[in-house]
Amino acid sequence: MQRRIKTSIPIHPQLLRPSDSESNIEHKILEKQKQKQYADVKAKSFKPINSGENVRMYHYDHKQWSIPATVVKEVTPRSYVIQTRDGTTYRRNRRDLKPAPLNENVTCEPDTCVMSEMNETKVIPSQYDR
Numbered sequence: 001m002q003r004r005i006k007t008s009i010p011i012h013p014q015l016l017r018p019s020d021s022e023s024n025i026e027h028k029i030l031e032k033q034k035q036k037q038y039a040d041v042k043a044k045s046f047k048p049i050n051s052g053e054n055v056r057m058y059h060y061d062h063k064q065w066s067i068p069a070t071v072v073k074e075v076t077p078r079s080y081v082i083q084t085r086d087g088t089t090y091r092r093n094r095r096d097l098k099p100a101p102l103n104e105n106v107t108c109e110p111d112t113c114v115m116s117e118m119n120e121t122k123v124i125p126s127q128y129d130r
Helices: 022-042
Strands: 054-059 064-076 079-084 089-093 097-099 104-108 112-117 120-125
Touching: 054 079, 064 089, 064 097
Parallel strands: none
Antiparallel strands: 054 064, 054 097, 064 079, 079 089, 104 112, 112 120
């Protein structure tokens, strides 16, 4: 701290030094370790996605995994650049991307995307339905 005091009363320089002792520093380190331990209980790590892999992007307005896309590149370990079927590129966190099933065929029209899995067909609203 060693800042200049505004009073003219003399004070010992030892009293101007910070009071962090070694035991206080050790206590802070132990508290941080305990916080990390509790935070890691619910944390989960995702498998990385390769470039060119088909994914679904989470649509927050519709609250479903409805936007089909392809991974262009990995920017950081948790961030990816993806391109949708209409050519729009996004940068998304890994938690917003889900690998698409291998047996999924996707056909997109301007208003909706149709996803066919095995014998089921689902019509999912596209990003234009905002």
